[in-house]
Amino acid sequence: MTHHVDEHVGKRIRHRRWLVGMTQQQLAEAVGIKFQQIQKYETGANRVSASRLWDIAGALDCPVSFFFDGADTPTTEVDDMFAEKEAMELVRTYYAIPENQRRKLFDLARVLSDVA
Known part of the structure; x- marks a missing residue:
C-alpha cells in the first residue's frame, strides 16, 4: 500500500517534469536510472530516496521542497485536473x-x- 506522501511527491515530480517539457526517459537519463523507475516514482509505487530526490530536483531545476508543497492538504479538483x-x-x-x-x-x- 502506498503512502499518501509518496503519491504526492510522485505527482509533483510528474507535474514539474511536464512543466519543463521533459520526458520520463530524459529525466531518467539525467539522474542515471531507467525510465521505468521514474514511472514508479510518479505513481507513488516506489518511494524516492532523499539522494535520488536531490538528483531529480537538480535535473528539474527546482528546490527539493517543491515536491512536498501541499503534501499536508487534501487533494483538490485542481490537483486532479493537472494530472x-x-x-x-x-x-x-x-x-x-x-x-x-x-x-x-x-x-x-x-x-x-x-x-x-
Missing part, C-alpha cells in the same frame, strides 16, 4: 507565449467563459 496530460500541455504552452500576448489570451478566455 491530465492535456491540461499540463496547455499550461506549458500558455507560458511559452510572450507575456503581452499571454495577457490578451487570458482576457479573451475570461470573456469567453463569461459568455458560456
Whole structure:
C-alpha cells in the first residue's frame, strides 16, 4: 500500500517534469536510472530516496521542497485536473507565449467563459 506522501511527491515530480517539457526517459537519463523507475516514482509505487530526490530536483531545476508543497492538504479538483496530460500541455504552452500576448489570451478566455 502506498503512502499518501509518496503519491504526492510522485505527482509533483510528474507535474514539474511536464512543466519543463521533459520526458520520463530524459529525466531518467539525467539522474542515471531507467525510465521505468521514474514511472514508479510518479505513481507513488516506489518511494524516492532523499539522494535520488536531490538528483531529480537538480535535473528539474527546482528546490527539493517543491515536491512536498501541499503534501499536508487534501487533494483538490485542481490537483486532479493537472494530472491530465492535456491540461499540463496547455499550461506549458500558455507560458511559452510572450507575456503581452499571454495577457490578451487570458482576457479573451475570461470573456469567453463569461459568455458560456
